Amino acid sequence: MLHVAEAARVSVATVSALINGTATVSPGLSQRIEQAIRDIGYKRNAIARSLKMGTTRTIGLTVPHITNPFFTDVVSVIQQAFDRAGYAVMLCCTDEDLNTQDDQIRLLLDRMVDGLIVARVGDGAILKRIVDDANVPVVLLDRVCEGVDTDAVVLDNQRAVFDAITHLIDLGHRRIGYISGSFDISPMHDRMTGYREALQAAGLPVESELVRFGNFHEVDGYNATMQLLSLHDRPSAIFSANNPMVIGTMKAIRDIGLSCPEDISVACFDDFPWSDVFQPQLTTVAQPVKAIGEQAANLLLDRLAGNRDAPPRKLTLKGRLMIRNSCRPLGAPLGAIAQSVSA
Amino acid sequence: MLHVAEAARVSVATVSALINGTATVSPGLSQRIEQAIRDIGYKRNAIARSLKMGTTRTIGLTVPHITNPFFTDVVSVIQQAFDRAGYAVMLCCTDEDLNTQDDQIRLLLDRMVDGLIVARVGDGAILKRIVDDANVPVVLLDRVCEGVDTDAVVLDNQRAVFDAITHLIDLGHRRIGYISGSFDISPMHDRMTGYREALQAAGLPVESELVRFGNFHEVDGYNATMQLLSLHDRPSAIFSANNPMVIGTMKAIRDIGLSCPEDISVACFDDFPWSDVFQPQLTTVAQPVKAIGEQAANLLLDRLAGNRDAPPRKLTLKGRLMIRNSCRPLGAPLGAIAQSVSA
DNA sequence: AGAGGGCGATGAAACGTTTCGAAAATGATG
DNA sequence: CATCATTTTCGAAACGTTTCATCGCCCTCT
Incomplete structure (x- = not known):
């Protein structure tokens, strides 16, 4: 800016005034200054400006x-x-x-x-x-x-999970596995509450063996699912409280030789762009x-x-439950899955 | 820093020296300064520092x-x-x-x-x-x-696509659709070259009706695929030059009532975390x-x-071709697909 | 014609650091 | 104790802006 001022034979204050429009500067000087700015290729230094302005x-x-x-x-x-x-x-x-x-x-x-x-x-x-x-x-x-x-x-995490779990219950599921992240962040707590309340509202017990915790990563979902699937009386559906963990869930199901939704239904939190082009199409809670x-x-x-x-x-x-075909109606013949799917 | 200096009854230069370790300051002063820093809760202003240091x-x-x-x-x-x-x-x-x-x-x-x-x-x-x-x-x-x-x-985009297209050719595909991004960025140009060379190396013609351009987005892949699928003699495989566009490809295939890989094989550039847990498992070029x-x-x-x-x-x-089951051997019975899959 | 008002331009201080040369304090040496 | 060398501390300039008070000028009004 100093160079510009010298080239245009004005003071730096005038240059600043022109650039920021904070004061009127005469047409003559404006032109000289603008020319000088172009000639020199001057760019205002945002750091100096920040220091002075405090922003x-x-x-x-x-x-x-x-x-x-x-x-x-x-x-x-x-x-x-x-x-x-x-x-x-x-x-x-x-x-x-x-x-x-x-x-x-x-x-x-x-x-x-x-x-x-x-x-x-x-x-x-x-x-x-x-x-x-x-x-x-x-x-x-x-x-x-x-x-x-x-x-x-x-x-509204609690409500969103409540709706999702209720959907599973409506499909006839009674033993629903739940994979949570750790409770020290609020959504995980609220989602768990939604799970518990949905079960209670349907008169179902909340069994601690069906609830597993992970640290949000794919591998955690994998391990948790392995545990759930090796239970004596294994769940017919699994809900995973975040997206990376559900990948682990799907891999575990595959590795153990089961398939979704025929052997086990899966739903999870967070939608993703591919959810309705690949099989199974995951039922998810989509956040806006x-x-x-x-x-x-x-x-x-x-x-x-x-x-x-x-x-x-x-x-x-509010979240939105995206009902797809990864959760099947229990007791119904497999052919009925298609009916439970909505676009 | 000024406040710290005053509180510790030293000059700002000394405070700066201590903080940056640019000069030795006596134990006595050091202690007074550190105490003052704690008392005041002083944080160095990185903006002022940047201005002075030029970084x-x-x-x-x-x-x-x-x-x-x-x-x-x-x-x-x-x-x-x-x-x-x-x-x-x-x-x-x-x-x-x-x-x-x-x-x-x-x-x-x-x-x-x-x-x-x-x-x-x-x-x-x-x-x-x-x-x-x-x-x-x-x-x-x-x-x-x-x-x-x-x-x-x-x-090495050219080589990566060359390998992928060659894989399709080895599976028996002769008419391979190709969906490209616009040429003004180098990878799209190189990938196209890889496509062309793979065909030529196999003695196949490069037909312009099989090549479509899009602007990298899902909708572009959708439209391009629609065009390819409505060709008089439609391709038996489609390669999509980026990841968002392949989603469009899959949606178009679904919407037109075909299925992958039974009716049409699909491969694309860029791997993604879900690629081997959902069906079809996409054959992709994975970038490192x-x-x-x-x-x-x-x-x-x-x-x-x-x-x-x-x-x-x-x-x-170098890219790495991830061969999965979204590309089926042409002419072989459907049951043979499994054999072409490698983990 | 002189005073007052408005407008345009400017000099200088300030933002919070770093750094350099100089000053002061300390220690060693003769 | 005086001198010198060494270490520690400090004052002040600089980084590139913005801003405010001031100043000079021209115009208008009495």
Whole structure:
């Protein structure tokens, strides 16, 4: 900018005024300055600007795993929304690890991000402390956190799983295996509650041998399914509480020599693009990923636009049960499967 | 830092020296300063530091679509690598749009990223200009760009497709449909070449009615497949040059009332995690995503470590044909499919 | 014609660091 | 004890912006 000012024989203040439109500058000088900018190929240094202005027009986004298709989609939507608004997005993946998450959030705050969208991991206490003394707005995504009073976008997980399990019960299933992630994040807790309540509402017992825990990865789903399938009285259906784990479930079913849905029905949380072109077509709980991402972005953009003092807003969206042919009616002949399928 | 200095009754220079370890400071002062840092809860402002140092420890990463599983995986690996190295990653998605890409790269450069990893889009001329006068190292990912002489990591696309098409020919297929992305990015060109050469090597004609173009999205694959399937003499196999488009292919096959592999064989570029748990299990060309991501990260990290003058390095990795049951031997009875499957 | 008002341009301070040369303190040596 | 060498500390400039108070100019009004 100094060079531009010299070339145009004006002061840097005038150049700044022209670039930002913060004051009127006469046509003559404007032209000289614009010419100088072109000649020199001047680009404003956003770092210096950030330092002076105290804002970076950059936000931080941390998710557990970008390869989990739910997060892939949400990240994609959020990225687009902020791109439109002229913000850059710094992406971090915590790999479900608490320390990694803390480090990354600190890294982001050091870099003076203007805001944060966090799909948290692990215990909320440290997150709370970090967020409290960071002076930027934070939006919690997918996973809320008691004690951390801030904007959030979540799914009605309990209801969604309730509906899914009820669907299985309606099909005649009585022993329904359930594979959960660990309880220290809210959705896993709520989903489990939905499972339990659906069984109770149907007058069925909640048997602990039918509930297994994993750490969100494919291998965890595999192991859990192996255990369920080797039970003395094995379940006729399995519900997996996230998407990567259901891959493990399908592999376990294949490896043990069973097939879905003939021998065992499967449903899971989170839809994915391939779900209705391959067999079996998985019955899933589809999250409204587009809405989730956009709402999260909007909440943060609203804070960034200056609406700092509004009370925390918590948006709860509804999941949608996508009924396909991976769950068969129990007792009905196999040919009846087709009838239970809806597009 | 000023506050810390005052609290510890030293100069800011001393505080800086202690924090960065750039000079020895006596035990007495060290203790006072550290105490003050704790008391005040001081965090170094990375923006101010960047301005002074001329480095942000942040890199820019642009890909066409993060929802394309190939890019999802590569982004994930790259992100991890830079996270380990203490760098932040700014992610942009160009949506295969040239102008978006230009805007985003400019945005990143304005923010003084230390380096750039680009899976480019469209014409390379503008990219070249941007990269030339940006003074940061650039690594091209997946898609090279003649005229842009810089580090790059790509796949041997030609060979990979050659192998895949040859596999189809070996199975007895003679009319093989091919769905390509547009030619202005190098891999699509090379993949097409592989297709053509495989046919020629087998003494088969290259028929233009069997080659269709799309813009990388599912809907393009759908339309292209519809066209191929309504040909007077329809192909017995279809190869789709990327992953999102093959979903469209499968949907078109389903919608038209055919089934794979009984009526038509399908293979495609890019593997995905579900490929061997659902039916049909797609025969794919798997890219070594982990290696691609890590090599790209390493090339850039090496430049960032100071190795600026080394000549451009171009790494070419090999794809791997994953033979599954979505391609059936022509002429053989259906039962023979199982024999053509390898784990 | 002189005063006042509005507009356009500018100089300089500030944002929070790092760094360099100089000053001060310390220790060793004659 | 004076001198010198060495170590530790510090003041101030610089990074590239934005912003505010000021200044000069021209126009208008009495």
